[in-house]
Amino acid sequence: MIVKMENEKKYKTKESDLIKEFLITFLAVLVLVVVLALVFQSPKMQPLSIKSYANNHPVGFRQVEMRNILGQSQIETYGYPYNNNGESQQVYIFSPEDIEKITVPINPINVFFLKPLSMEASVDHSLKKPFEYFLYLQKYDSKSLNLIETSYYNYLSQNKVHYSSNYLSHKYYPVYTLVSTTLNMAKSGIFAQLLDINLAGNNSTYTYNYQNKLLFLQGAPLQNLANKYQMSGDQWGILKETGAYPGPWWLGIYTSLYQIPAIGNSSNADLIAFSIFSFLIFLLALVPILPIINRIPYYIPVYKLIWKRYYEEGNR
Amino acid sequence: MNLSRKIKQFVRKDLDLDVMLPEELPTYVSSFVYMFGVLTMASLVILIISGVIMVLEGPLWYQYSEWGLFFRSIHFWGAQVFFFFMIVHMISIFFMAGWREGRFLTWILGVMLFGLSMFEAFIGYLLGGGFFAQWNQVQAKDAMNAIGVTGFINILDNSQLYGLHVVILPLLIVGLLGLHLFFVRRRGVVPPIEYDSKNGKREKI
Numbered sequence: 001m002i003v004k005m006e007n008e009k010k011y012k013t014k015e016s017d018l019i020k021e022f023l024i025t026f027l028a029v030l031v032l033v034v035v036l037a038l039v040f041q042s043p044k045m046q047p048l049s050i051k052s053y054a055n056n057h058p059v060g061f062r063q064v065e066m067r068n069i070l071g072q073s074q075i076e077t078y079g080y081p082y083n084n085n086g087e088s089q090q091v092y093i094f095s096p097e098d099i100e101k102i103t104v105p106i107n108p109i110n111v112f113f114l115k116p117l118s119m120e121a122s123v124d125h126s127l128k129k130p131f132e133y134f135l136y137l138q139k140y141d142s143k144s145l146n147l148i149e150t151s152y153y154n155y156l157s158q159n160k161v162h163y164s165s166n167y168l169s170h171k172y173y174p175v176y177t178l179v180s181t182t183l184n185m186a187k188s189g190i191f192a193q194l195l196d197i198n199l200a201g202n203n204s205t206y207t208y209n210y211q212n213k214l215l216f217l218q219g220a221p222l223q224n225l226a227n228k229y230q231m232s233g234d235q236w237g238i239l240k241e242t243g244a245y246p247g248p249w250w251l252g253i254y255t256s257l258y259q260i261p262a263i264g265n266s267s268n269a270d271l272i273a274f275s276i277f278s279f280l281i282f283l284l285a286l287v288p289i290l291p292i293i294n295r296i297p298y299y300i301p302v303y304k305l306i307w308k309r310y311y312e313e314g315n316r
Numbered sequence: 317m318n319l320s321r322k323i324k325q326f327v328r329k330d331l332d333l334d335v336m337l338p339e340e341l342p343t344y345v346s347s348f349v350y351m352f353g354v355l356t357m358a359s360l361v362i363l364i365i366s367g368v369i370m371v372l373e374g375p376l377w378y379q380y381s382e383w384g385l386f387f388r389s390i391h392f393w394g395a396q397v398f399f400f401f402m403i404v405h406m407i408s409i410f411f412m413a414g415w416r417e418g419r420f421l422t423w424i425l426g427v428m429l430f431g432l433s434m435f436e437a438f439i440g441y442l443l444g445g446g447f448f449a450q451w452n453q454v455q456a457k458d459a460m461n462a463i464g465v466t467g468f469i470n471i472l473d474n475s476q477l478y479g480l481h482v483v484i485l486p487l488l489i490v491g492l493l494g495l496h497l498f499f500v501r502r503r504g505v506v507p508p509i510e511y512d513s514k515n516g517k518r519e520k521i
Binding site: 010013033078095231241307 | 337338339340341342343344345346347349351354355357358359361362385386388389390391392393394396397399403408410411412413415420423424427428430431434437438441444445446447448449450451452453454455457458459461462463464465466467470472473474475478507508509511
């Protein structure tokens with residue numbers, strides 16, 4: 001069963017020490033990597049935290065919260081696996097999302113607004129009244145509530161006239177009061193912590209799941225920063241690390257698929273790109289039996305360079 | 317079927333040390349392109365050692381302490397050279413038609429290693445802790461959602477990513493690499509395409 005280097009034995013051989021060769025190679029690569037690490041170090045740009053966003057962009061934070069409340073956030077119309085309000089990506093009849101359905105249910109107003117507030121209201125009793133009033137309106141007079149929410153969101157978007165907080169809390173009660181509370185919570189850092197704790201129940205000790213934090217920031221906050229650094233998907237963003245460091249350049253072919261307008265602009269872009277890339281990897285595995293492709297090494301005789309010495313010596 | 321006997325036979329015959337670790341190799345192996353496989357493996361060892369040190373100390377250490385950042389830099393550049401060597405290795409094996417004479421499976425295992433390594437390294441980038449990680453985690457979730465795997469692997473859940481990056485994918489990669497090497501040694505290093513440099517003809521394809 002064993003071929004026992006039969007092929008190799010037809011050729012002239014020489015003594016070798018594979019272990020020693022590996023150790024020398026290892027040391028050489030180690031020196032190279034250590035020098036690279038010392039000279040260039042590694043990417044340093046810190047992530048955007050909800051806390052810093054709330055402190056630096058309070059109006060932006062309020063707008064994100066209002067979109068969550070009004071049902072205008074990206075998640076609201078995302079569809080599977082978060083909810084069933086959006087369209088699934090599809091290639092012909094192939095739609096894995098439709099098979100998966102809702103596996104990570106998220107209701108933005110609950111996750112990003114009501115739950116953190118309900119926890120805060122349990123310790124801050126001054127919040128109880130506006131919070132309960134909000135819930136009351138939500139249940140019994142959603143029309144009035146929607147009117148308050150819409151007009152406050154419009155006020156935030158226009159950003160022309162600045163009223164005092166007293167006036168605003170009266171005019172847009174209870175929405176303004178509650179959104180201001182989440183803003184203050186976010187400024188202190190509590191808001192972000194509560195988002196994660198809510199993922200696994202209030203008694204969770206381990207909170208390494210950053211899903212809610214990331215989804216809260218995924219709209220304007222992260223997008224604006226990504227645009228600033230030209231890191232969006234249609235700008236080859238995935239290949240660009242911050243601070244001029246190399247990104248995962250080996251994903252270049254995958255990313256290039258998104259640069260093709262017919263794919264990049266499609267609502268099924270992710271599924272199309274993934275399908276094509278998987279197929280390409282599959283083809284790569286089959287290269288040895290693909291007609292024409294498997295002849296390329298003979299048509300483009302790089303092998304003459306590779307084994308130049310062997311051919312010159314007229315071996316065997 | 318006696319499993320114990322089968323395993324003993326396999327170890328005795330197929331893992332024969334004279335085949336797996338020969339002390340003589342054909343002279344054509346002196347071509348420098350044969351080095352890239354070894355260079356890739358050496359980079360992988362550096363990635364594993366630096367990765368193990370980082371895991372021992374934890375994410376806060378390698379993101380904020382001086383020594384931690386140094387090892388993170390080693391891991392980062394280790395990945396860069398790993399892919400450089402791996403891709404040069406793949407391209408050179410392609411131009412050597414390295415799948416000849418019963419080496420098709422070795423090629424397939426190499427492609428599988430390439431695919432797994434791409435996924436592994438991308439997750440590494442997502443665990444980097446910087447803005448790139450955060451932004452691309454959010455971007456990549458759309459692809460993961462589109463292929464319907466979020467219920468199984470939630471790319472926004474760092475505990476899952478950590479497990480994949482530190483345990484599951486490295487084990488798969490090291491296992492496949494073991495198989496890849498096993499077949500490389502079992503079939504021997506791919507020999508030159510037969511070509512007569514005097515009359516410029518290929519003798520055999």
